[in-house]
Amino acid sequence: MTDRRPYVLLSVAASVDGHIDDSTSERLLLSTPEDFDRVDQLRADSDAVLVGAGTLRRDNPRLLVNSPERRAQRQAKGFPAYPLKVALTGSGDLDPGLRFWHHGDGKVVYAPSAAVPQIRARLGVLADVVGTGARLDPGAVLDDLGERGVRRLMVEGGGAMHTLFLTAGLVDEIQLAVAPFFVGEDSAPRFVRAGHFPQDALHRMTLAETRAIGDIALLRYLVARPPLTAADRRWLAFAIQESRLCPPSSTAYSVGAVIVAEDGTEIARGHSRESDPQVHAEEAALAKLAPDDPRLRGATLYTTLEPCSRRASRPVPCAQLVLASGIRRVVLAWREPALFVADCQGVELLEQAGISVLECPELAAEAREVNAHLA
Ligand SMILES: [Zn+2]
Structure with missing residues (x-):
């Protein structure tokens, strides 16, 4: 079962003080066009991209591969133009009017099984809806994506999703883009929420790469999954x-x-x-x-x-x-x-x-x- 689970890449842009947004309703621009282009390439290289329902409600993203050349390259290799789009929700509160549903190719939603009938009723044919049992279980999400042929999954946030996958020990790689400024608000959302992370002071990640992209510092970490001997x-x-x-x-x-x-x-x-x-x-x-x-x-x-x-x-x-x-x-x-x-x-x-x-x-x-x- 586990060997079918995809490689999980977690992608995030944060301020120097670790925020992924500020507390205004306007979306905070952390990245630069050059860095967005890197993210576009990562999406094009992924079989699926995943976001949480909170991010969908907050940012209303389309989550597409924007470059026509990259889409053409995907199709030339026999893949759909766009990676599978994946949304996770604990509550089932997903508006069928969100842009996420109306662009790109396949979509799938994972939710606790009890919320599935309500989501199916709201979304109709817009997405496949899959229950993960009594709770929103990231391991069950990876098992199901693996069975759908997803070999490489990109997790794009927000903080709840990053925390869910990291604390479960299910992330292989983090690409953290650090923007050279501060947000300076306690209430602004952070890269991750409080939780027990397998990667602590005694279990450090491997810094695989640092790269300057204009004024953005890209840090690429490899995360060892907790070892089972x-x-x-x-x-x-x-x-x-x-x-x-x-x-x-x-x-x-x-x-x-x-x-x-x-x-x-x-x-x-x-x-x-x-x-x-x-x-x-x-x-x-x-x-x-x-x-x-x-x-x-x-x-x-x-x-x-x-x-x-x-x-x-x-x-x-x-x-x-x-x-x-x-x-x-x-x-x-x-x-x-x-x-x-x-x-x-x-x-x-x-x-x-x-x-x-x-x-x-x-x-x-x-x-x-x-x-x-x-x-
Ligand atoms: Zn007991």
Whole structure:
């Protein structure tokens, strides 16, 4: 599944103080004609260009390849004149009168599945509308684009989109054009919003290129996706084995969890309904350790399903137990489907607290299969 996901290039122009616009309704001109030409080339080199609904509402862009020569070159290679245009919306608030829908070639909209019928009703034939599950899931967007043959995706903003893809660890490259002036307003939109970014002081990006384009400084960064090691896959496979030990249930998932210390040794494992009919796998594993066990600091939790963020049976959901434990890293096979819980926020809760969460889509099918009777 992952090898079909496109290469993701994030393109942004910002002021020296990191703003992508000011707070007036007029669009702030950060770039120069020369730099817009570079962006036009990037679009022409992409199979798809993506923006968030906020940017569509704010700037009403057409998002086209403007150069006729570049369009002709695309067509000569057998591609449509314009890359596929992609919009993401959390709320579904998309005006069919926006210029985005009425120029270019194919368009596709991704939204939480609950918003899909309303968007289809509003947009009609203007765009394909695809649901990404309980939430706006950038991984599901990339999977679907990959299946549509998109090999290279350009993310053009705004801040919510950049934050969504960067915090999910789904960006390969950033092209940041720095305009030589200040905006100087706290309320003006920024390149990214607050969040937990895999690229921090200890995990720096690679500066691949710096280029002067007139008075614009172009910085090209390569972003290493958070690494999932062979050992991670092995431990996650053990967690799936553990999930096969769960007493059968028609009302709850069978989940397995393994906790591994920083030195690579297993310190606990557990499965759903192991010690009582309500216990969850992560909880069962953590219950085998003293809460102040020093090996928990810096440990990794391998779990077949996203830790729960809400639960009916106990006061403390597993995501909170993990946060309290000192575990710094969570590797999971499968995100919570909206079967028993409407919208699991386990991953978001963990990431907001600075825990690095990695998904291993290669093992998702196997983890799901253990629960095939629930689907
Ligand atoms: Zn749980």
